[in-house]
Amino acid sequence: MKIVHQVGLRATMTDGTELVADAWLPSDGGRYPVLLQRLPYGRTVASSLVLPHPSWFAQKGYAVVVQDCRGRGDSGGTFQPFVNEGADGAATIEWAAGLPFADGRVATYGFSYQGLNQLYAAARRPKGLCAIAPMMCASDPYEGWTYEGGALRWPFACFWAAQLAGQDAHHPPVPFDTSMVPIIDALGADPPRWFQEWLAHPEDDGYWTARRPDLQAIEVPAFSVLGWFDDFSSGTAQLVGSLGAEAWFGPWSHMPWGTLHGGIEFGVDGSPSGLPAALLAFFDRVFGRNQTASKPPVRYFVINEGWREAEQWPPPAHTRRWSAVSESGSALSRWGDGRLLEIAGEDKRVLGAPVPVVVEPHAPVPGGPIDYQDESAIHDRRDLACFDTEAFGEDLVIAGSPTVRVVTRSDRPRHDLVATLCVVAPDLSARVVSSYAQRMSHGEQVGTERHWEITLRPIAVRVQAGSSIRLTLGGSRFPCYDLNAHTETQSAHSRREEQVVATIEILAADIALPVVDKLPASGSAAD
Structure with missing residues (x-):
């Protein structure tokens, strides 16, 4: 034709x-x-x-x-x-x-x-x-586009703004630097007005409602x-x-x-x-x-x-829940004592002892967007809380968006919590299959308990027998998200010397997985 x-x-x-x-x-x-x-x-x-x-x-x-x-x-x-x-x-x-x-x-x-x-x-x-x-x-131009749980999706925001700004002059993306502090200068001294507006509205306010x-x-x-x-x-x-x-x-x-x-x-x-x-x-x-x-x-x-x-997403599934346990509070790194124990219904287990996660903005947990990467080496860091199940005796099929509930206490008015779900193979590789971040504000309640719920990204994965799952909880993932200065006055203009160390105490945590146990009626994967 x-x-x-x-x-x-x-x-x-x-x-x-x-x-x-x-x-x-x-x-x-x-x-x-x-x-x-x-x-x-x-x-x-x-x-x-x-x-x-x-x-x-x-x-x-x-x-x-x-x-x-x-x-x-x-x-x-x-x-x-x-x-x-x-x-x-x-x-x-x-x-x-x-x-x-x-x-x-x-x-x-x-x-x-x-x-x-x-x-x-x-x-x-x-x-x-x-x-x-x-x-x-x-x-939504705010949640899941520019921000994620209140944390700025930094590589995307930078690249997209640089791409659009470059095309204004029929050029490739303008140079940008995700390591720049203050972050308002990441695209140079004269960033586009709308880029400045995105960074000036870190909360889901009327600016985003109108859009x-x-x-x-x-x-x-x-x-x-x-x-x-x-x-x-x-x-x-x-x-x-x-x-x-x-x-x-x-x-x-x-x-x-x-x-x-x-x-x-x-x-x-x-x-x-x-x-x-x-x-x-x-x-x-x-x-x-x-x-x-x-x-x-x-x-x-x-x-x-x-x-x-x-017939729909998410597909029909039943929820199975695992509670985080650390008897001594040393569930730091993959070599700590953090475990995930399955619980029935809404039953809750006591963590054991608070797990203190120290977050140093000048040495953040490294990480970019999720790409099924093996992060076992990153899990050697002791600024990550790691909780593992025992190896499964049979396959487990997850299909939907896992949810993580966490109780924290912090010595700073603001902090981030980044949750990742990994499949740990018998060779100890730990492939990330889902994650999400939440920027948490304690405000005047510094030092008091706060309860949070984080819905992770959707995923469908068959966790094979002999493998286990790992939940990690950390206070940063850079450059995936912008760095939290841990101050109430943090803004896009905050300088590096204003960033301070935060200690997040994890007091309790659990993860709920949408589990689909049976194959389709044909007994095999769909054609």
């Missing part, structure tokens, strides 16, 4: 600003459903580093329109992340539905920011919108993709659950969607090779081109097993 490529289509927004798009469509002069993507990185890219090129969809009988967001590429106006995507997206959808080659129906698609901006537009319910496909994106899409207002069908090792996995899981979306959950990171993580190759079975066909089938069903009933809407990859299917 011959494809026509139209360049420089102009859409006028409600304030008169013109946004520019390109289109790919069959050459036979017909009218087609439109697949729309809007992005801030240049419309010629069209997310083709991870998604099929627009011409591929055009070969399947769709018209594809890819637009530069406001203030990006050739589009007019000023780019402000998150701010104009609702109005601009809704106006563009209605414009695209009326193009000469359109049949009046539109679906949106894209990943990362191209996923998040769909949510703003869909919440406005524009005429002509039939479906959305937001993939590997958070559903949060209304998921409850979205009524059209949705398709999504989640990567176990994507930084947005928690937000994507929330999106899938809120929208009841069809979804694939696989062993992939944000970009590229590859299968090699932590030196382990997940192979052909773990590849995303089936995703283009799955996305196309979703669009075909939405537009009535294929009446074949879809398989169970959620397809997820279980590490050490393969693919399963479910």
